[in-house]
Each structure stands twice: as structure tokens, then as C-alpha cells.
Amino acid sequence: MAEATAVPVTALPNGVDMPMIGFGTWGLRGRDGRAALRAALDTGYRHIDTATMYGNESDVGAVLAESGLSRLDVFITTKLPPRRAGREHATLAESLRALGTDRVDLWLIHWPVPGPMLSEVWRDFLALRDQGCVRAVGVSNYSLAQIDRLIESTGQAPAVNQIPWSPARHDPALLAGHAERGVAVEGYSPLKGTNLDHPVLAGIAASHGVTPAQVVLRWHLEHGITVIPKSSHPERVTANFDLLGFSLTPEEVERIDGLPRR
């Protein structure tokens, strides 16, 4: 098992550090999913992104248990499906049981909860955090207007908003809006939304001796965005984590901003 290298972290409230490179697990289940999770932990990932909706929390729990790693060494995120709004306690209890732990590091509301429930669910999230079942709470796929409603009703901003991000989706105003509110941006689908054959990426990758996928993932880090690539192939799992041996110049970052999607 590799030692976790010095992955940069995003500082969340209450002293919680979120590693900026995480392992996405959407679609990873059963035997093959567990093999990919093992490869991720062996590589050095110490941040795993799962969700009730992915149906793989028990796979994550099993692989963590057999890894021999201390629970404190791995940052675990899971998510509440909006259809479970009003059943936060029971859903979190199920997640904790499946993951084999007594608390998760980050719990997100997976998609915006409709109407008046928006603030109610957020209140329950804050209460469960205060009870110590989760270290940090946040949202996913929320607009800034929806985040403002949470802040207005409770005085507390989500620690994180997990949203789709990639060069094609790059939006400096949206990033600035999150920063103003003290909300960390965690980007999902970094590779799916990108044309990895684009000549700009190919050129930059060649000049650093890395792959276009690594350039795209590193580009997220340069913008201060936590990134959670998923792969079921061990060699890609490893390469996607290998982002700290090179960096992009401001000019390279600017050339990648806004590249078209595939």
C-alpha cells in the first residue's frame, strides 16, 4: 500500500481538511467496483466520493475494512438523495452502517430539494453535524441563489458545493460567487465533459510528459477546485492521482479555460 503523498487540501470549517484529489465511484459496484476501489487506496487516494444513490456504500465499506487503513486516514463523502428528504436521520444511519463507520467526513444533499423543504433539510443537516455524525455538510448541484436561501434561513453556508466542472464549463463568476460565500467548489465529471483529443491539451501534455487527462485534472487544482475522477481501470486510477509532479503555468491554464467539450 502506497503512503499518501502530500495531496493539497481544502480547509473546510471546523478544522476539516478535504484532500483535493478524490476518487469518484459512480458506477463502481460489486467485484469490479471493489477492485477499482482497492487500486485507488493502493495508489494513495485518501478521499472517496460515494452516495446513497450509487448503491455502493457497502462496497466502499468492505474495501476500507480490508485495507487495514485507519478510518481517520480516509476522507469519506456520501450524499442524501432528495427523495429521502424528511428521512435524513434514517438515511444517514443506513449510510454509516453500510460504510462501516460511525461518522462520515462530508455529507451532501445530492440534488436541490424542492420548495419549502430546501431549508428544512439543511437545518437537519446542520443538526446532525452538531451531533457529530458528520464532520462537514454541504450540497451538490445547487445554484448560488439556492445557497443564498440556505444562508438566509440558517446563517450557515454549505462547506462544499459539488457541481459539474471541466474546461468547457469553466465559469470564473460562478467560482467567485462560491468564494464570496465561503463555499468550496468540488468539481465532478472532469474528464467526461472534456475532449481529451483536443490539440491544446495534447500539446501541453507532451511538453510536460503527461497525458491530456492528467493536464485536465491538474488544471482543476490550479483553479483551487477539488477533483474526483472515476475510473475502473487500475492504470488510469493511478495516472489520475499522479498530478503533483508537474504544474501548469498561468498561460497554460488560460489556454485550457473554456476549451470546448467533446
Ligand SMILES: NC(=O)c1ccc[n+]([C@@H]2O[C@H](COP(=O)([O-])OP(=O)(O)OC[C@H]3O[C@@H](n4cnc5c(N)ncnc54)[C@H](OP(=O)(O)O)[C@@H]3O)[C@@H](O)[C@H]2O)c1
Ligand atoms: N454530485 C453529482 O451529482 C455527481 C454527478 C456525477 C458524478 N459525480 C461524482 O464525480 C465522479 C466523477 O465523475 P464521472 O464519473 O461522472 O466522470 P469522470 O470522472 O469525468 O469520467 C469518468 C469517465 O472517464 C473515463 N476515464 C477515467 N480516467 C481516464 C483517463 N485517464 N483517460 C481517459 N478516460 C478516462 C472513465 O472510463 P473508465 O472507467 O473505463 O476508465 C469514465 O468513462 C463520479 O464517479 C461521482 O463520484 C457526482
